[in-house]
Structure formats: structure tokens, C-alpha cells
Amino acid sequence: MHDTTSVGIVTPQTxxxxxxxxxxxxxxxxxxxxxxxxxxxxNAERSNAILICHALSGNHHIAGRYSENxxxxxxxxxxxxxxxxxxxxxxxxVGLNNLGGCHGSTGPSSIDPATGKPYxxxxxxxxxxxxVTTQARLADKLGIQQFAAVVGGSLGGMQxxxxxxxxxxxxxxxxxxxxxxxxxxxxxxFNDVARQAILTDPDFHGGDYYAHNTAPKRGxxxxxxxxxxxxxxxxxxxxKFGRILRxxxxxxxxxxxxxxxxxxxxxxxxFAESFDAxxxxxxxxxxxxxxxxxxxxxxDLSLALxxxxxxxxxxxxxxxxxxxPERSKEIVKALLDNQRPVSYAEVTSSxxxxxxxxxDPYYHGLVRAYMDKVxx
Amino acid sequence: MHDTTSVGIVTPQTxxxxxxxxxxxxxxxxxxxxxxxxxxxxNAERSNAILICHALSGNHHIAGRYSENxxxxxxxxxxxxxxxxxxxxxxxxVGLNNLGGCHGSTGPSSIDPATGKPYxxxxxxxxxxxxVTTQARLADKLGIQQFAAVVGGSLGGMQxxxxxxxxxxxxxxxxxxxxxxxxxxxxxxFNDVARQAILTDPDFHGGDYYAHNTAPKRGxxxxxxxxxxxxxxxxxxxxKFGRILRxxxxxxxxxxxxxxxxxxxxxxxxFAESFDAxxxxxxxxxxxxxxxxxxxxxxDLSLALxxxxxxxxxxxxxxxxxxxPERSKEIVKALLDNQRPVSYAEVTSSxxxxxxxxxDPYYHGLVRAYMDKVxx
Numbered sequence: 070m071h072d073t074t075s076v077g078i079v080t081p082q083t084x085x086x087x088x089x090x091x092x093x094x095x096x097x098x099x100x101x102x103x104x105x106x107x108x109x110x111x112n113a114e115r116s117n118a119i120l121i122c123h124a125l126s127g128n129h130h131i132a133g134r135y136s137e138n139x140x141x142x143x144x145x146x147x148x149x150x151x152x153x154x155x156x157x158x159x160x161x162x163v164g165l166n167n168l169g170g171c172h173g174s175t176g177p178s179s180i181d182p183a184t185g186k187p188y189x190x191x192x193x194x195x196x197x198x199x200x201v202t203t204q205a206r207l208a209d210k211l212g213i214q215q216f217a218a219v220v221g222g223s224l225g226g227m228q229x230x231x232x233x234x235x236x237x238x239x240x241x242x243x244x245x246x247x248x249x250x251x252x253x254x255x256x257x258x259f260n261d262v263a264r265q266a267i268l269t270d271p272d273f274h275g276g277d278y279y280a281h282n283t284a285p286k287r288g289x290x291x292x293x294x295x296x297x298x299x300x301x302x303x304x305x306x307x308x309k310f311g312r313i314l315r316x317x318x319x320x321x322x323x324x325x326x327x328x329x330x331x332x333x334x335x336x337x338x339x340f341a342e343s344f345d346a347x348x349x350x351x352x353x354x355x356x357x358x359x360x361x362x363x364x365x366x367x368x369d370l371s372l373a374l375x376x377x378x379x380x381x382x383x384x385x386x387x388x389x390x391x392x393x394p395e396r397s398k399e400i401v402k403a404l405l406d407n408q409r410p411v412s413y414a415e416v417t418s419s420x421x422x423x424x425x426x427x428x429d430p431y432y433h434g435l436v437r438a439y440m441d442k443v444x445x
Numbered sequence: 446m447h448d449t450t451s452v453g454i455v456t457p458q459t460x461x462x463x464x465x466x467x468x469x470x471x472x473x474x475x476x477x478x479x480x481x482x483x484x485x486x487x488n489a490e491r492s493n494a495i496l497i498c499h500a501l502s503g504n505h506h507i508a509g510r511y512s513e514n515x516x517x518x519x520x521x522x523x524x525x526x527x528x529x530x531x532x533x534x535x536x537x538x539v540g541l542n543n544l545g546g547c548h549g550s551t552g553p554s555s556i557d558p559a560t561g562k563p564y565x566x567x568x569x570x571x572x573x574x575x576x577v578t579t580q581a582r583l584a585d586k587l588g589i590q591q592f593a594a595v596v597g598g599s600l601g602g603m604q605x606x607x608x609x610x611x612x613x614x615x616x617x618x619x620x621x622x623x624x625x626x627x628x629x630x631x632x633x634x635f636n637d638v639a640r641q642a643i644l645t646d647p648d649f650h651g652g653d654y655y656a657h658n659t660a661p662k663r664g665x666x667x668x669x670x671x672x673x674x675x676x677x678x679x680x681x682x683x684x685k686f687g688r689i690l691r692x693x694x695x696x697x698x699x700x701x702x703x704x705x706x707x708x709x710x711x712x713x714x715x716f717a718e719s720f721d722a723x724x725x726x727x728x729x730x731x732x733x734x735x736x737x738x739x740x741x742x743x744x745d746l747s748l749a750l751x752x753x754x755x756x757x758x759x760x761x762x763x764x765x766x767x768x769x770p771e772r773s774k775e776i777v778k779a780l781l782d783n784q785r786p787v788s789y790a791e792v793t794s795s796x797x798x799x800x801x802x803x804x805d806p807y808y809h810g811l812v813r814a815y816m817d818k819v820x821x
Binding site: 333 | 628734
């Protein structure tokens with residue numbers, strides 16, 4: 070049966086950019102591609118465009134399917150579609166794979182035209198600011214002068230926030246979900262363990278593993294296992310897995326004993342087969358670097374948000390310990406200090422950081438209500 | 446100047462056991478050694494003995510120094526000594542390296558008399574119950590029928606709790622500090638990531654790395670880095686390291702950028718050089734397995750503690766998220782259900798799980814006050 074709330078069959082597109090891009094690191098990329106998808110129709114006034122920014126392991130495939138047979142729809146299909154909270158009957162939604170990604174946009178596994186070989190270790194580190202710059206260039210290409218809203222969860226929320234700082238006139242609303250204004254030492258620490266797992270994997274070869282026909286899968290698997298612990302809450306892990314044994318009794322060995330081990334190893338294995346380790350490294354660094362207060366005295370977020378003109382919806386989840394509600398409230402306070410209109414909701418959920426990707430009537434109702442008041 | 450609160454120069458001793466030991470796993474060890482230290486003097490009534498059990502990476506060297514030149518004293522020197530909270534003027538303190546350890550007691554790196562080679566992968570997994578059995582045998586050898594108290598923090602606290610269940614007549618007081626009655630799914634998850642880092646290190650060689658003149662140092666380093674994140678609180682990491690940069694500016698590469706990275710990598714490197722990976726694996730499994738409620742309906746801790754006769758001091762620390770105060774309260778409740786005398790204190794500390802090893806006037810005063818009422 071036809072699902073009337075799905076955007077249906079979608080096709081990714083590629084935009085080529087040959088205006089050189091100088092990154093925050095000082096490195097210049099002479100040219101690059103960005104792969105993207107769009108859903109809905111851009112209206113005549115070009116006033117109904119929504120940009121959705123992805124998180125650590127996300128990509129441009131937000132909604133719909135590539136074919137009837139594709140098993141899973143896009144990663145935020147529950148949020149984006151006809152009649153869904155981000156309603157493609159009203160809005161023209163754009164999703165892209167960020168620069169440095171491994172799903173079609175130029176990244177470490179892409180061929181460097183200068184050498185004819187994958188960039189590997191030579192691919193420059195990118196920042197959230199760099200991503201916003203490239204997203205703005207994509208908007209130019211699509212004829213979008215101003216987004217009705219920029220939306221993102223986690224690292225995607227940081228991009229939405231950065232949009233309001235970097236291009237205050239090009240974004241009317243920002244939906245900053247399960248995010249933080251910058252990482253804590255503990256956040257950076259988890260990222261560094263994940264990176265060290267990849268960097269010290271003998272198959273990493275200094276980042277040029279493509280040339281060795283291998284990949285640091287052991288390291289990437291560990292990074293992902295660790296990541297999953299931080300995405301889930303202690304609560305939900307307890308209620309889903311608890312101390313349940315895989316085979317009913319201890320086996321006194323290092324094979325899977327507890328169900329939680331089985332879950333984590335499976336997630337790690339799956340990810341290590343499908344994601345590029347250099348992209349993972351680069352995405353975690355972008356997270357570490359993000360800090361809109363970096364150039365402001367005493368790390369003052371209110372000062373950093375002084376020129377912001379957008380209106381905001383900020384959403385946090387009670388059991389999210391990666392970016393706790395307190396971190397969202399820092400953003401809310403800084404916006405209020407600047408007399409910015411901001412709606413804030415702390416959603417009760419047992420699902421930890423992952424809650425932002427899940428169906429929850431209150432959360433989805435909230436986004437729907439906010440989007441309903443976004444004029445086009 | 447002579448430090449009158451130190452036990453001074455100490456010498457470890459070795460006890461050999463040749464009564465076969467059948468472990469919970471079903472494996473039998475025909476013989477084994479336990480290395481131990483003692484401080485203070487056993488009184489004529491043999492009623493003033495205190496057993497201190499160590500945690501994941503601890504050992505028998507609790508207090509004092511091996512020579513005037515030894516840089517660091519034993520790992521709990523701030524707690525144990527003449528006039529200290531556990532006062533060696535009154536008590537005879539025993540510390541041992543647990544079976545499976547890598548500091549002198551028989552463990553995976555010891556020579557298996559059956560083969561003339563290190564046990565390696567053939568060393569059996571051990572449990573907290575097994576440790577208590579071996580500790581009781583050591584007590585027999587030292588002529589200690591009953592301990593005035595068994596004391597431990599973290600995994601050591603689990604051993605103290607297990608003593609009161611397994612040998613209710615042989616322990617008058619238990620000091621269970623920064624512990625939990627059993628691990629949560631999240632606790633097990635962190636342990637499994639640490640283990641997978643070691644097990645998938647190409648230098649692990651199935652546990653028989655000694656024969657290859659190598660060691661899975663990459664994996665052990667990652668395990669320790671991850672461990673340190675869980676030992677510290679988010680708070681103390683923030684105040685100690687925050688987002689402080691090592692070289693004042695971003696370097697846009699994978700070398701150390703943030704101070705927290707420098708700290709973690711240093712801790713990981715140091716540990717990987719000095720600890721045996723097989724012991725680390727085995728200790729984390731002992732943690733996972735510990736569950737006094739395992740054989741009781743609905744995991745009922747009150748039932749599991751039914752035959753306990755000891756009096757208790759249970760201590761937790763406010764920012765300990767590895768074994769949070771809630772976990773200590775589970776023990777307190779189960780003891781109260783059984784009308785056991787128990788004193789409980791939640792110590793305000795910013796230091797997370799590590800707080801149990803640190804000097805804190807309130808915490809030390811508490812242990813001192815409790816120990817003062819322990820009659821000998």
C-alpha cells in the first residue's frame with residue numbers, strides 16, 4: 070500500500086563547486102562536490118526552504134527511499150514528509166552530505182585530482198564554520214537566499230546555531246535539538262579515545278589505508294561501540310538489556326555473555342563495514358573545534374550570539390547525558406540575553422541522546438507546532 | 446625528616462598454596478601463590494586484623510615504601526598508617542594481590558608448571574567469590590579466624606560485601622566504599638569496549654603474546670584511557686582541563702590539541718607499559734560477573750544478604766557516575782531489610798569515582814570515626 074506520509078522514491082543530486090574554498094585551517098580546496106537531496110517544491114518566492122544538517126554519521130539521505138526495495142528509509146524519515154512535523158507539502162527540504170563525508174560529497178576517500186589517488190591523510194580538517202560556508206554556497210546554487218529554517222540534532226544542531234551567527238540574514242528560524250554550544254572536556258575525551266582507536270590501528274597507515282586495500286576496521290568498530298554507549302541512557306540500556314545473558318549462563322570466556330555486548334559488537338561491526346574511518350576522525354574533530362565563544366572574552370556565549378536575528382526552537386531530552394538539558398539551557402540563556410525569541414522544551418524520554426531521532430508524540434508535536442508558525 | 450604517619454619501609458611476602466582450588470568456572474588450579482603485605486602487629490587474641498581488597502588495577506602494596514628512594518608510596522597510603530583512619534597502631538592490616546593479578550600473585554603471566562610457559566590464554570577466569578575463597582585461605586595461613594573488618598573501594602568494595610555473604614562468621618565489619626551490588630548494562634558496556642580493544646589488538650595473539658615477545662599495548666592503552674573517563678566526573682574534568690589547548694591554538698591535526706587529550710594519552714601510555722593485559726581482561730570479567738543476587742528470585746538483594754552478620758559502613762561520592770550513590774543505597778536498603786546495623790554517608794566530592802582514593806577531611810574523618818568504634 071502506498072504510504073501517503075512518505076516523500077516516496079528520491080534521487081540524490083550532485084553539485085560541483087569550482088570556486089576555491091579556503092578553510093578555517095588555512096588550507097584551500099580548489100574544487101569539491103556536495104551530494105544532496107531535496108523533498109517538496111520550492112515556491113515561487115523561494116521562501117519555503119528548510120535546510121537539515123546531519124550529525125556525526127548522518128548524510129543527505131534524510132527521507133524516502135531510493136527504490137521500492139530499499140529496506141530502510143532516510144535517517145529522519147519519521148520527521149520529514151507530507152503531513153509530518155517538517156511537512157514537505159509546505160516546505161522545500163534540502164539535505165546534504167557535509168564536506169569531508171563518505172556518502173558522495175568530496176572527502177578523504179575521494180580522488181584528489183592533483184594526484185589521481187584518494188586524498189587520505191591529505192584531506193584537510195574541516196569545521197562547522199566551513200560546513201556552513203559550503204551549505205550557503207549550495208543554497209546560492211539552488212537559488213535560496215534565505216532559509217525559512219535550518220534544523221539539526223546533535224552536531225547538526227551546532228550547524229543550525231552556527232548558521233544564525235555566520236549568516237544572520239539568511240535564516241529566519243533555527244531548530245537546535247539535542248545540541249550544546251561547545252563540547253566539554255568529557256565530550257572531547259570520549260572523542261579522543263575513539264580517534265586513538267582508529268589512529269593506532271595498524272591498518273590505518275597514517276590515513277592512507279586506501280592504497281593498502283585495507284581499512285582500520287578494528288579501530289572504527291571500537292569508536293562506534295563507544296559512541297553507542299554515549300548515545301543511549303543508562304536507563305534505557307538497563308531496561309533493554311540489563312544483565313540478560315545471551316546463553317542463559319556464564320561461559321567464563323571472552324565471547325559474548327551479556328546481551329549488551331552482543332548489541333554493541335553488532336553495531337560496531339556494521340558501522341566498520343559501511344563508514345569511512347577518515348571521515349569519522351574528521352567529524353569528531355569538527356565537534357571538538359566547535360565553539361562560537363572561542364574569540365570572545367571569557368567564552369561569553371551571549372556576546373557570541375549578539376548579531377543573531379533568527380527565532381529559535383531549542384529542544385533537549387531528559388536522559389541525554391552526551392548533551393544534557395543544561396547545555397541546551399546555556400543556548401537559551403544566551404539568546405534571552407540578546408532578546409531573541411526562543412521556545413525551549415525539555416522532552417521526557419528514556420532514550421538518551423538518540424531520542425532526537427526517535428518517534429515521540431510530544432517531541433514530534435512540538436516540532437510540528439513550531440513549524441506550523443513558520444511563515445513562508 | 447621521618448614521617449611518623451607512614452608504615453615506613455615494607456617488604457612483600459609470598460604465600461604458596463598447594464591445596465587445589467576449584468574455581469566458579471569449574472576449572473581447578475592445582476597450586477598458586479599469593480603475594481601480600483602486612484602493616485602493624487597481630488595481637489595475641491588475633492582479633493585486630495583488617496583485610497583491604499584492591500580494585501581493578503590495584504595490588505598488595507597499600508602503604509609504605511619498598512625503599513627510601515621509592516617515589517610513590519602504596520596506593521592507599523593516605524588511609525593506612527600509624528594514626529591514620531585505618532590506624533596501624535591498633536590494627537594489623539593485610540593487603541594481597543588477587544589471584545590472576547600481575548604483581549606477584551599467580552596470574553596469566555605466571556609460569557604454568559604443567560607447560561613451563563606462561564599461562565596466557567589458559568589461565569582461568571576468576572570471580573569475586575573465588576577471590577574471597579583465596580583470601581580466606583590466606584587468612585587461615587596467617588592464623589586469622591575472623592577479620593575485625595574487610596575494607597575495599599570499587600571492585601574492592603564488592604569483595605568486602607562478598608565476604609559478609611560467603612563467610613558471615615569471619616568478618617565483624619565491612620567497609621564498602623564507592624561500590625555497587627552488581628554492574629549495570631552501561632558498566633558492562635564500558636568493560637566490553639575495553640576488552641574488545643585488547644582482544645582485537647593484533648599483538649594479543651589469543652592471549653599468548655608472551656610467547657611472541659610482545660603485548661597488546663595499543664588495546665590496553667585505549668582500555669585505560671576509557672577507564673579514566675569513567676573514574677573522573679564531568680565536573681572535575683571541566684575544572685581541571687576544560688577546553689584548554691596544549692599549544693594555545695588549534696593545529697588542525699590529530700596530535701594533542703586539548704590538555705584533556707594529553708592527560709588521557711599519558712595515563713594510557715604509562716599503564717600499557719606497566720600492567721598485564723590478560724589481568725586487565727580478567728579483572729573486568731570479575732566485575733561483570735559479580736552479582737550476589739544471581740541465584741535469588743527477581744535479583745533480590747535483600748534475600749542475598751539474609752545470612753550476613755557483619756556491621757557496615759557504606760560510602761558513596763556525589764559525582765561518582767560509575768557507581769553512583771543510588772547503587773550504594775541499594776546495598777543500604779537490603780541491609781536494613783535484614784535489620785543489619787549500617788552507617789551510610791554520601792560524601793560531597795567533585796572527583797567522581799576516584800574520590801575514594803583521595804584525601805578528603807570529611808571522608809577520612811568518617812572512616813576514622815567508624816574504625817574507632819571497631820573493637821579488637
